[in-house]
Amino acid sequence: MNDHPDSHHDHEHGSELSEAALRVRALETILTEKGYIDPAALDVIIETYETKIGPRNGARVVARAWRDADFKARLMADATAAIAELGYSGRQGEHMRVVENTPVLHNMVVCTLCSCYPWPVLGLPPVWYKSTPYRSRAVIDPRGVLKDFGVELPVTTRIRVWDSTAEMRYLVLPMRPSGTEGLGEEELAALVTRDSMIGTGLPLSEGRAR
């Protein structure tokens, strides 16, 4: 255990849960112990509804960056501030960093089961994101994980895995699909999937937007 003298960095080496999250965990622990709930059943309920918080905020950030070079420059320089311009910010003051995919570099984000997920822009973490196999394999064998997700990248594309920390959350800026030059921000945002912003997927191509 690390005791940091500087209160500002209290949680740098430990994990942190908000007051409400602690109380919910307490309920969940007790109810599970007593057999009232099954954590797997909870996951099913959450999964059913998780799309409703949705990655739409993040998709708007990406679409804006694709269309607006000035915004993109601000986003790459200071993602927290640029994302706040669109009205999305966390309560705990975590910092956001945007990592950009290019033809030679693909970024992928991994984290732990605590709260290190950029939920103000991506909503609830998918169940697989919190799973041990994803967390360990993403680091050891990112190309294999991508393949499981149906993504095969050219061997010339390097894959970089970013490990979120309590204080730094990552958002992948995927490459803009070709043939989308004429699209507006809303139409572009519809192409941006949650997984493409975690790096385990690619944006939809035009015509495949729901």
Add this chain to the structure above:
Amino acid sequence: MREALLDMIGDLPRDASGPVFREPWEAEAFALTLALYDKGVFSWAEWTEALSQEIKAAGAGDYYDHWLHALEHLVVRKQVTTQDRLYEVRDAWERAAHATPHGEPIDPASNSAARRG
């Protein structure tokens, strides 16, 4: 079925496609409530009563804060657990979180307080 039940909760934050959550714990509290209802711990009428009482008593405030309070009160009233036990396990989670290096799963079961009872 569930959608019909949820419609009975007037102010549930939602958009055209269903409930919306701002933070993961809100969805977890929401899911816990549905799971307990499925298990027959309380009826939906009891739940809406508990929630509306909470909202009435608190006046203004955050919807899911009210939700969480209502859920805590209801499980205590149904004698599923006690308020003391809720505090105790909450504290165990906090200690476990602080003691857990980032990147490791937080496990309060390694903490004696969470094992009791």
